Amino acid sequence: MTENIDISIREKNIAFIGFMGAGKTTIGQLVAKKLYRDFIDIDEEIERIHQMPISQIFKEMGEASFRKMERELIVSLCKNTRVKILSLGGGAYLQEEVRKACLANCLVFFLDLSWESWKERIPLIIDSRPILQNKSLDEIEELFLNRRSAYNIHHSRITTSELDAESVADQIVESLKLAWDIYEPNRSIFD
Ligand SMILES: Nc1ncnc2c1ncn2[C@@H]1O[C@H](COP(=O)(O)OP(=O)(O)OP(=O)(O)O)[C@@H](O)[C@H]1O
Numbered sequence: 001m002t003e004n005i006d007i008s009i010r011e012k013n014i015a016f017i018g019f020m021g022a023g024k025t026t027i028g029q030l031v032a033k034k035l036y037r038d039f040i041d042i043d044e045e046i047e048r049i050h051q052m053p054i055s056q057i058f059k060e061m062g063e064a065s066f067r068k069m070e071r072e073l074i075v076s077l078c079k080n081t082r083v084k085i086l087s088l089g090g091g092a093y094l095q096e097e098v099r100k101a102c103l104a105n106c107l108v109f110f111l112d113l114s115w116e117s118w119k120e121r122i123p124l125i126i127d128s129r130p131i132l133q134n135k136s137l138d139e140i141e142e143l144f145l146n147r148r149s150a151y152n153i154h155h156s157r158i159t160t161s162e163l164d165a166e167s168v169a170d171q172i173v174e175s176l177k178l179a180w181d182i183y184e185p186n187r188s189i190f191d
């Protein structure tokens with residue numbers, strides 16, 4: 001397939017972006033199920049291709065190689081696939097090429113949460129995210145705040161603080177259906 005130009009918004013891939021632990025994998029999976037769409041988690045896909053966890057890829061191949069892998073995979077999926085749900089890794093969207101490809105070919109949802117809410121998730125993610133290793137809480141907060149300027153370039157922002165994953169997914173599906181009906185009434189992906 002050639003580059004996705006002028007595709008209908010119903011056919012566009014949906015991409016989830018946001019900080020580590022914001023819920024991109026969890027919510028992406030739920031949204032995919034609710035919309036009967038294929039789900040691709042970029043981190044899991046890289047782990048599958050290389051047959052090792054991300055933390056080991058960082059250790060053995062270095063962060064720069066990981067960033068190249070995620071960039072190439074995301075850009076290729078953006079250009080060559082449709083109707084998919086893509087959950088990006090937390091740092092992928094910091095790369096300009098990734099941002100451009102996502103914004104041009106996907107509906108980009110920023111899953112946002114407050115620093116206070118994020119801190120409650122630390123025990124759930126701390127061991128498996130190499131970027132968080134050997135950092136103080138202040139340093140992690142700085143990263144959390146600094147990355148917002150990139151995440152703020154999106155099509156839609158959903159605040160997930162105080163909401164369980166199922167409710168966030170329902171809210172996203174509702175907003176998508178509304179947008180599809182407003183911008184492309186009387187159309188289905190089979191037209
Ligand atoms: N809305 C939510 N409320 C409470 N816990 C949540 C919510 N969404 C996700 N979680 C939990 O937070 C943890 C991290 O979620 P998840 O792995 O989906 O984050 P992520 O954004 O994909 O992170 P990464 O960028 O590192 O891939 C999981 O244990 C998940 O169950």
Ligand SMILES: O=C(O)C1=C[C@@H](O)[C@@H](O)[C@H](O)C1
Nearest residue numbers: 020043089090091129130131
């Ligand atoms: O925020 C980040 O930089 C990362 C987030 C994870 O999803 C993984 O992609 C990896 O651990 C790096």
Ligand SMILES: [Mg+2]
Nearest residue numbers: 024025043089
């Ligand atoms: Mg994830």
